[in-house]
Amino acid sequence: MFLKWLRCRRRRRVTAVPFPDEWNAFIEANVIHDQRLSDELRFRLRKLIQVFIAEKNWEGCNGFAVSEEVKVTIAAQACVLVLGLQNVHFDHVLSILVYPDSYVAKTVETTRAGVIVERGHARLGEAWWRGPVILSWADVLAGGRRESPGRNLVFHEFAHQLDMMNGRMVDGTPPLKNDKQLQRWVEVLEPEYKQLVERCRQGHQGVVDCYGTTNVAEFFAVLTEVFFECPQLLSTHHPQVYGVLSDYFQLSPHSWRN
Numbered sequence: 094m095f096l097k098w099l100r101c102r103r104r105r106r107v108t109a110v111p112f113p114d115e116w117n118a119f120i121e122a123n124v125i126h127d128q129r130l131s132d133e134l135r136f137r138l139r140k141l142i143q144v145f146i147a148e149k150n151w152e153g154c155n156g157f158a159v160s161e162e163v164k165v166t167i168a169a170q171a172c173v174l175v176l177g178l179q180n181v182h183f184d185h186v187l188s189i190l191v192y193p194d195s196y197v198a199k200t201v202e203t204t205r206a207g208v209i210v211e212r213g214h215a216r217l218g219e220a221w222w223r224g225p226v227i228l229s230w231a232d233v234l235a236g237g238r239r240e241s242p243g244r245n246l247v248f249h250e251f252a253h254q255l256d257m258m259n260g261r262m263v264d265g266t267p268p269l270k271n272d273k274q275l276q277r278w279v280e281v282l283e284p285e286y287k288q289l290v291e292r293c294r295q296g297h298q299g300v301v302d303c304y305g306t307t308n309v310a311e312f313f314a315v316l317t318e319v320f321f322e323c324p325q326l327l328s329t330h331h332p333q334v335y336g337v338l339s340d341y342f343q344l345s346p347h348s349w350r351n
């Protein structure tokens with residue numbers, strides 16, 4: 094209780110400071126999603142960014158220097174995911190490790206519970222349960238500037254972190270409000286996952302990337318990318334999936350500015 098009170102007090106202090114102009118310039122240059130938000134959401138995003146930057150440990154790898162630009166660009170994208178959620182600050186993510194580019198992993202462990210490693214030998218990112226989120230700066234920037242439509246590394250890795258908020262098991266289901274929401278989640282997403290597996294097996298491309306067939310955790314992470322990156326496409330082609338995600342994130346990105 095006392096720790097919670099201390100944390101609230103610290104957050105109030107952090108968010109009472111005016112948002113630096115320089116940080117706004119970094120967002121304008123590197124995080125295109127901000128331009129789509131309403132004034133209210135942009136205001137909320139900045140408060141979340143201030144807390145996120147203040148509370149995480151930041152570390153550069155392979156000689157990479159973590160500048161304020163790097164922190165703001167990562168924080169702004171991560172916090173878009175939690176704009177509609179009550180008091181979610183990724184508290185269980187203690188550190189952010191940033192590599193200059195995709196990197197070759199030193200370990201070969203890829204399947205232990207609570208560890209998600211992405212895409213083959215040259216890794217783009219990782220999410221560890223109660224551990225660091227590891228990101229490639231080149232890919233963070235490409236996602237923020239929407240140079241790879243439909244893909245966003247930060248959304249993807251932090252979707253895994255939302256998934257891990259209810260424990261080490263990364264099962265593609267973040268904490269939900271109640272049984273009704275969980276029932277709807279399963280009703281809609283289970284058949285969609287099976288359909289995606291079938292479509293990809295036949296070699297057809299669609300709105301949702303076939304990387305989502307890796308397992309249900311990757312399915313949720315890939316859906317999160319599409320929900321925020323291509324909401325119109327998702328709501329047109331998979332309206333029920335869009336509805337379930339909109340209900341979870343408490344956001345309607347298909348109505349945001351283009």
Ligand SMILES: [Zn+2]
Binds near residue numbers: 209310311314
């Ligand atoms: Zn993943």
